[in-house]
Amino acid sequence: MSTAPDSQPAAQPAPVLGARGPAGRRRATAGLLIGAVLVGLVVLTALVSFVWTPYDPLQVDSTARLLGPSGEHLLGTDKFGRDTVSQLMLGARTTLFVGFIAVGLAAVVGIPLGVFASMSTSWLGAAVMRANDLLLAFPALLLAIMFGAVFGASTLTAMVAIGIATIPAFARIARSGALQVLSTEYVLAARAAGRRRVGIAVRHVLPNISGLLIVQASVSFAIAVLAEAALSFLGFGTRPPTPSWGRMLQESQEFLYLTPRLALVPGIAIAVAVLGFNLLGDGLRDRFDPKLEDR
Amino acid sequence: MSLPSRRRRALAAGALAVVLAGCSAGSGTSEPSSGDPAEAAPSTLAVGLAAEPASLDFTTTDGAAIPEALLYNVYETLVKLDSESGEVVPLLAEDYEVSDDGLTYTFTLHEDVTFSNGDEFTADDVKYSIERVQSEAWTVSLKEAMSIVGSVEVSSPTEVVVNLSEPSNDWLYRMTTRIGAMFSETGVDDLANTPVGTGPYVLDTFTRGDSLTLATRDDYWGEAPDVEEVTLRYFEDATAMNNALLSGGIDVIGTLQSPESLERFADDDRFEVLEGTTNGELVLSMNNARPPFDDVRVRQAVRHALDRQAILDTTYAGYGELIGSMVPPTDPWYEDLTDVAPYDPAQAQALLAEAGVSDLNVAFRIPNLPYAVTASQVVKSQLAEVGINAEIEVLEFPARWLDVVFQQNDYDMSLIAHVEPRDMTIFADPDYYFGYVDPEFQSTLEQAGTADSEQYVELMRQAARQLSEDAAADWLFVLPNLIVAEQDVQGLPVNRVSESFDLTGVTRA
């Protein structure tokens, strides 16, 4: 029977029609594409900044303060006479760095916790999820302010705070995804074949929830970028002279009347990055989430 | 541990400085319905200020915001500092005399002065107030300035004699500050919430995190102020304060926190911009007690490496004044010492070479105050030009900066404004965070303290020059006092040389 094609009519629903039919799919793909391009732009900017910036981003030049956009300084200079483009490029690095560390931390801690909770039948699994819920009561900003108060505010405390606050999101997604995978027949088969839990987690669960996790990572990244900006604005984030978009925005506040450009440029940069990661996340979700596929 | 009294005073100066200089206790504010320009009656005024008082009791709570609001307005002193001339002038004392040996001060008091609780103000209250400063009731460190008083004698209800244990050129000046405030024995029960003084204003309401309202009282002994109700609104955020003025929420920005926005107001017919001066020297401190800044040549190199005008331009949009030592231009012994260590990177490099240091890395630990954050970045960049790498580390102010830099002295370089009046004495304190120990400088100041007034000025001048030549620190500039007010507001205290935001002379046309 196994060699013969399966003619059992109940076999597979043909994934033909979709409430999100071709048009919806096209739009989702467009979103994914725009998201990928925006994120790519930010990443590229950050990468290029390692080898080249138009000027030294930290070079203070009191003779070149508050210059308007020109051929020499494409987006002008700030009150220190620093080149805005160069600052922006270095800021992209900070932004991505914060995002990577925060999301990475959340993923590294959250995913194993979630998978563990999904597989554990003892009280420990329940306890992990309860602790997770409790952590939800400490939003990133609150944690960062507390961390800043205790350890002194810095990029590090901001990253760690944002990361810790993002753990529950990953743990939840990992747990619910894992529960779904664990109830599938091939996992039951693997169990029946005597495979150990860790083996199942690594062989079956993780690969199957990776799509969900990538989506979560993308969305969390967007949130981390916003959180870093807000923290820098409040003075709990990145410390000078390291440029970050949030800090650029905060520093440029007093120029709002005379040189609004200084605030708008980092503001737009933040919006672009957040938009990019969100669109990317949404697009990926449409790709990965089977729920949206059929019917 | 018992610190020498001078150390305590010096520390006090520092503590005060950092509080006034920053946005330590600021908070939100609100605009009253009366803030609406259409409704604003001429007898009310709303002033935006940065730091909110943590409490209303300056006898036990440190911080510049309390005397800023209450001194001269609610509490009065025997003598006050005139904000125009910077001179000591009589207030509650009609007149005063100093004996030739400088030990005895005789004050003649105004008659018919009453406290806001109705009690009469007499010589007994002066004795009570001065002795109270010396008692346990006062806990703030500034009280040390009163320890020089030996005894207070009441010779009549309107005459009081103060005997000092040693002559002082400084004591009368200190009497213009909060420690000279006159209290009533029946009015000290709830100082944190209900201040009782002889001033023209009484506290109307204090909404924490928001504003403080002062109202005139009917039985004031002197000339009643023109403005009947003043609301002091506290803004943590400089931009928010600017916006409040622009949108009619307040009438005056008491101290502009964002100098770059000044142009916006200068261009606007509705507003007048007042530029005055302060006592706030922006000190770039170098830890004299440990390498590399234990070497005078390295310190001098730093001074030569800095283009202070550029720092001033960036930090305060060019407002403020270059000084060159620990003396603001309003002090009698001020002299322009900017040429002691002019901007000269070549000279700086030569000095560094002479000292035998290269690839210098220094810990530059600054408070998270806006001006320090800005200025430090320029300093860092300029030092890099001569091969000094200053690693900026921003510490939260006040708590962490005080802890790390001020108390543990764990820093190479720092940056903060010292706004305490006549505070060159802090350099004479060997335990102060500067780590500057120079017996000659100490003895010069000691002599000055007891010298006659002419010699006093000369000795102080000499001390200031020595400080500068020793490069005990670098003095970037003196902070400007920038006030923006609606055109009809007159008589604002243009110079911030006293502790008070003196409202008594303010009028609205």
Place this chain on the structure above:
Amino acid sequence: MTVQQHLRKADPRDHRGANRDVVLTVDGLDVATRRLPLLTDVSFRLTRGERVGLIGESGSGKSLTALALMGLLPEGVHAEGSVRLAGADHDLVGASEKQMSWVRGRRMSMVFQEPMTALNPVMRVGKQVEEGMLLHRTQDSRPAARAAALDLLARVRLPDPASAARAYPHQLSGGQRQRVMLAMALANDPEVLVCDEPTTALDVTVQAQMLELILEASVERDAAMLFITHDLPVVATVCQRLLVMYGGRIVESGTVEQVLTRPRHPYTRGLLAASDLELVDEAGRLRTIPGTVPAAGQFPDGCVFRNRCDHEVDRCTTFPPWAGQQEHGFACWNPTGEDVRA
């Protein structure tokens, strides 16, 4: 004008005579997305009280046919052709939402395949049954609707209808839910009942009871029924006539007896062979139709079945015309069994 006259007028091609009233006429129904044809030229008729089975593998277009009749096609999927209902003076294809709302649940109702998801989980069962009656005003008051709902629930043999009415769907078993679905579908005594694999999701034991109920209900009301299934024994029990569907087309039709005993289309034959558990091939394996149902748009040109057919001839590259009558015929160039063409 009687219904009968009306129908004659509506469908002049009715050549079968008037011994039974035609209630539903589907003629040349095409369903497609913007790019893909999904159903092609589907035509059939249902007469009063007639029970017609629609069979075929998954993906052959059965459910889509049902949805097209109900006007419930998913977004982006459009129908062309004609679907006419007795008593309705408009074609259901291209009818407005308002017109369709009048038809749905009143003239024509549907029992869905999946009882677990087809009921609103947050609404009490009784209310869901009442809703249709109140909507179409077949019961004019809430208490009347409630009483009618209880009666319906009793008639679909739910034990303790009163408590069932108060229950939420999740508190009922799959079989019970499907009874509720049936009760809802029958609430307004529709002329046409469309059942889309109503027993597929149920346990075997429950299936039989359910089938009995459905049969009973349609007989009782003399309602026409389109019964979709892939289960041939079920079809044999319930239906009188059969439509065999493959690749979005009806490939064979006839009475149950005709189709099941003398299949003409190779596909029908394959289906029968695959469902016969006693029939094995030379190697002793169960018979199957080779290959799988292609995805929509992947069907071959010409005869849609030719890539899986062991009877393929040259002419199969063009789609075979319908042979025989609408009620009994097939679409194949090279049919099995007796050749009606000859």
Place this chain on the structure above:
Amino acid sequence: MLVQVLRRLAVFVLSLVAASVLVFAFMAVLPGDPAQIALGVSATPESVAATRAAFGTDRPLVVQYAGWVSGLPVGDFGSSYVSRTAIGPQILDRVQVTLWLVLCATALALVLALPLGVLAAARHRSASGAVVSGVSQLGIAVPSFLAGILLVTVFAVRLGVLPSGGWVPPAQNPGEFVRHLVLPVVALGVVQAAVLTRYVRSAVLDVLREDYVRTARAKGLGPLRALARHGFRNAAIPVVTVLALQVATLLIGAVVVERVFVIPGLGSLLLDGTANRDLLLVQGVVMVLVVAVLLVNLLVDLLYTVIDPRLRAG
């Protein structure tokens, strides 16, 4: 069902206790001696010791914790180390302000997001749906403090139609109260509305694809009626979840917006307290915020059981 509610309440109380331990322990790590800070750096050791005794910070941590936590239920948060005044009333004052802000912003977010989200879902293939989706994406990408700053610049400074910030209690002057509330609520609410719109959209889209909505349509309900009668309640479940998460975000977003609009709420109290090392105050405010979030979670969980009968099973 009662058992479930009781169990949920027990979890809530346990979470409160765990949170209080966390907050207390965390604040206990803070460097710096409150007594020293309160007295200024030059205070004598004797007076520091005396103040320490007065503050009670010389007691063992466990005793301090017990003292602190036992006061919480009755609103006794201790006395501030800085202002020496009771913290409870201060927090109460500020809570009222922040509550107005958060509630109004939530209301605004709902008023905007529900119709827009439904529209975007119902028309997700048409241009109007795409516009709503696109605008909401942009709305999410703009930091709320930037939105706030821009709002002030336009409406307060340029046009002068609304105050730039500040707070007037409703009892004092209802008209001014509203005028002062508009911009901060818009800054806070519109960004949240953008987030919520997207969740409403996807929840409604999901529900529209549900079998029971098709069943309802098969009964003869029109598309909107089917959605309204059968879809909303089901869609409410994910939306309520998100709303709960958003209240937490809003509470924290309020910290930022209060800074921009100079509003004396919990956020500014928290920031001031942090800057002044007003340990007990910060501890109190953090605790209040955490309790608020936990409380919202509790309410939402209870709300689930109202919305979804499936969760009522014992």
